[in-house]
Structures are given as C-alpha cells and as structure tokens.
Amino acid sequence: MGLAGDATDGEVVRAVLGGEVERYAVLVHRYRDRYARYAARMLGSLDAGEDAVQDALVRAFDRLADCREPDKFAGWLFLILRNRCYAERRRQQREGRPLDERDDGVAAADRPDGTYEQTERMRALERSLGHLTPEQREVFVLKHVEGLAYDEIAGRTGATVASLKMRMHRAYDRLRDLMKEHL
C-alpha cells in the first residue's frame, strides 16, 4: 500500500467502497480546488461556488457506488458539480435573483495591475455573464476561463461541438450588447 499521495483515484474509490470511509479525504484534498473557479463563475460568487463544491464532494461520496469507472472519478465529480450548479441557478431564477445582484462578486476591486476602468470593465463582464443562459455561461467559462478546447468541453459535458459553438457565438453577441458602454 503506497502513500496517500501515490494512490490512483481508482484505488482510493475502491478502498472507500470497501468500507474505508476515511480514505475519501484523499479525493477531497485532490479535487477541492480543481473546479473551484468553474463553480464560482457559474454561480457568480465565491461563497456560492464553495457551497457547490462542498455539496458536490459530499454527494459524490453518497453516490460513490454508482461511479462506473473509478479511475475516471474526476470527470464523474465534475458532472455532479455541474448538475449542482445548474440546480442552484434554477433555484436562483425561481427566487427571482439574477446573478448580478450578488454583491460579493468574484471580481474583486483590488486587481493589482489594473486601472479603475479595467476593474470596472471586469466587474461589468461578470455581471453580463450573469445574464447569459446557464448553457452559454458554461461554454464561455470552460473555454475562456478554464482554457479548454471545444472537443474537451464536448467530452466533459456531452454536448456536440456544433451546439457548443452555436451557444458560444450567441454568447459573444449578447456580451457585446451588454457591454456596450464599456467598449
């Protein structure tokens, strides 16, 4: 048995499914920050992102017996987080809260290298992202924040590259419109 740092995801998942609850901490540690940015951007705030990641990690534990490919835990966790983000967004919409009403925005004012205008533009872009549909926002975040290629995004989300491009291009248009005053 190697060190916790050496065990593959598959080994750890199998151990947890064999009754070793405590070993799940290895996976928590490994993935806690990997999808943090995605969650924070999808939900418009750090706190909401953190809640989502926490809930996703717990839910992944609860449903671990359903993880068909233990070696692909990362992708499976991502899908759980993704569903959680979408569910949260739907809840926010039902409660009538568009994302830009959150006042604890991710884009902080103290960007060290920026001017005031740049900071303002960054904030404006964050707010504008909040006005996109969840699908548009997701493809935008995955491509332009997380830096994934379209086929990688397709692999993760199950959408086709064609539909992703369509959403993205609509997003570009929306953003141009929303960001009129800042350009």
Place this chain on the structure above:
Amino acid sequence: MSLGYHPLVKQLLDGELSLAELPPELRAEGAEALRLIGTVDRRPVVLSAALDDRVMAVVRQHAASRTRRAWHWLTAPRDVELRLRLRPVVWAGALAIAAGVALLLLGRVPASAPVPASVAGSGARDSVFVRFVLYAPGARQVAVAGTFNQWDLNAAPLARAGSSGVWTTTLALPVGQHQYAFVVDGERWVADPAAPAIDDGFGRRNSMVAVTLRGARTL
C-alpha cells in the same frame, strides 16, 4: 439591439483565426472583441482551508447514519425471527459499545420494542450477541476478525443484506473488551467506521467493542 459580431470575428474569438488573418475592415471589430474577452477574470480560485474538514465531517455523518439505517432495516421484524431461533438477543440486558451503532440503536429503540428480561448465551452464561455491520458495496467478501476469534480471517464471514451494499453478521461474544477489524476481499483490513478506533501497533487501526451484562434493566 446592436449587431452581433461578424462570423469571422467569432472565429477569431474561438482561436481559429489570428487578428492578422482578418480582412482589414474587420480588424478594429476583432480588436474590440479580443479586448472584451481579455477582460475576463481568470485568476485561480482557492476555497477556504476548512473545506476538507467540513466535507469529511458530513461524509462521516452520512456513513454513520447509513449504517444506522441499515441496522434499523436489519433489526426490523426479521430480527424477531432471528432472536426466537437463536435465543433472545440482548437489547436491554447487555451493553455493547460495539461500533457505537449498537449502542445508538439500543438507546433509540422505541418503548414498544420487546425487552427480554434475561441475557442470552448459547451454553456460556456470559455471552452476548453482537451484530456487526459494514457498508461496502464494492466488496466481494467481508469477514470480521478480532481478539474474540484469534484474528482468524475465515472464522466469521459477513453476509450481504439484500442488494444495498450492506454486509452483516451476528456473533456471540464473551463478556469483556475486544478489538476487531473487518477484512475485505481477504486482504484489506478495514476499521469499523462507526466505532472507536485504536492504533493497532502495525500502522493501521482496530475497532473496539466492550461487551458487558447489565442485568435485567429497561432502557
């Protein structure tokens, strides 16, 4: 409603074209679009340090309550049968700090549950039935080994309880303090997640159970 970006500019944004490759009349629009996208905040996000602990605290809770639910299910009407066949299983008569689960359940048994007045024991007067439960849906076989059976891997196999991923067995243990662990698939030693754990001296942990007689006593 303003015009959207030109399709070639969108390809620029997608990274499929460079600015130089755009027709000259589109370059200004292209530059504007790039500036827009360039504004996005790409800083990595680090969540709070306490997240790991919070997640594990909830995970442990879920694991324990899952075992408890399995216990409830296992000790539902079926168990009366078990008790009648094997002699009265102790509810009130013995204190099993086994896995904490036993005790949790003993404490939460509703008042209407039957309470045998005497302690069971097949032959040995001071023997008590203790149930072991492990949630291990990925296991192919599970056994319990401990000081009560000389750590023999084969002496006390657990059986699957339905298809829920729960394994269980009931053993008659002599009164006293015991250490034990589950053995999964013949080689993986797993401490009972719901029991107090003690260092086994070999780099792993054993679980503890203290079995005693309380005499005739209601809960």
Place this chain on the structure above:
Amino acid sequence: MKSFLALAFVLSTTLRLMAQDVGARLDGRVPLEVQRAVQDIAADAAAHGLPTEPLVQKAIEGGAKRVPAERLIAAVRALAGRLAGAWDAVRAGGLESPTADVVEGGADGLSAGLSAGYVSELVRASRAPYDPALVLRVAATLAALGVSPKQAVQLVEGMIKDGKSPSDLLSLPGEVQAGVADGATPAEAAERVNHGGGNGVGNAGGNHGPPPPDWVPPGQGKGHKPANPHKP
C-alpha cells in the same frame, strides 16, 4: 538458601512452561524467528509480573495481518513496554498488586493517548464499587473516539463523583459517539454529556431507570436502600 533455590526452580519451570505454551499458540501463525522473539519478550514480562496474554494476542494479530517480522516484533515489544508503564502507573495510583485486567486497562489507556499521570489519577479515583479496569477502559475508549485525554478523564471522574453507576460509566462512549454521529466534534459531544444533556441516547438527563438492586452508591453502605432516581 534452600527455599530460594526452590523458588528459583519453580519460577524457571513456570517460565519454561509458559514459554512452551506461547510457542504452541504461535506455531504456524507466525514465522519461527517471531515465535522465538515473542517467547523471550513474554518470559521477560512474566518475570516482572506483567500479563503475557496481550502479547500473545498481539503476535497472533500481527501474524493474521501478515505484518513483516521486524515490525511485528517491534510492536509486541512496544506493547510490553506499555504494559510495564501501565503497571508502574497503576501502582502509583495506589494499587499494590494490580490484576492483569487492570494493567491491561492501563495499557489500553496509554495506547489511546492517556498519560501515565492520568492513568494513576483514574486508578486513584476508582474506589469500590468502581472497578479500575472498567474506569480505565471507558477513559481509553473516549480518547479513542477523539475526546482529549483531559476531557475524557474529567468526564469519567465527574461521573464517579456524582455517584453514577458503573453502567452509566459504560454508556459514556456510546453517548459521545451518538453526538459525533449527529455532527458534533468529539469535544462538543463530550461537553454535552458532561452537562447532563445527553445526546439523545436513553432518557434525557442520563436517567436510565432504577439501578440494578445490588449496586449501592458510594457512601450509603450496607443496610441502606439504594437511592431511586426514578421520579414519579
């Protein structure tokens, strides 16, 4: 001189028989070198009046877990050390010739993280009808649950001072565990139990019904009726 020789003879015979017994029990379960080493360690322990059963158990355990010989021997030796430490601590707590049970209880306590000082203190607090072995084991189990040694000792001593029954003492780990299962930290769960709140196990306030008829709270002695905490 004769009696000394006789004693030495008896002692060495006893030790030899014991060594044979240990060997027989380990035969086939551990490699020969481990068998020999454990026989030596056990003989040494016996010569000092320490219980040997835990050592044999630990060796059997290590054999079943396929622990490498060196590690196994080291663990048995370490356990022998804890038994010796426990013996000292228990004697320091006022028990002149402790039983094997109490020494083992003390060793469990040390294994779980209690200091020798706490072991002595718990023994001192365990006047009849409290069995020191039981008291030590409860404290050790609490420590194994994650309660700090200090809090574990406080909790146990508090119950003794309050005249709670040994059975109530035994339910302490379960109560703390119930609290932890509900999401409290071990320290928080222990605090709740300390203040009589309980964690939902049994009746509120730790009232578990009338104590068994043969148990008398300290200070009441023979001829008194046991106090009945069961209020109408």
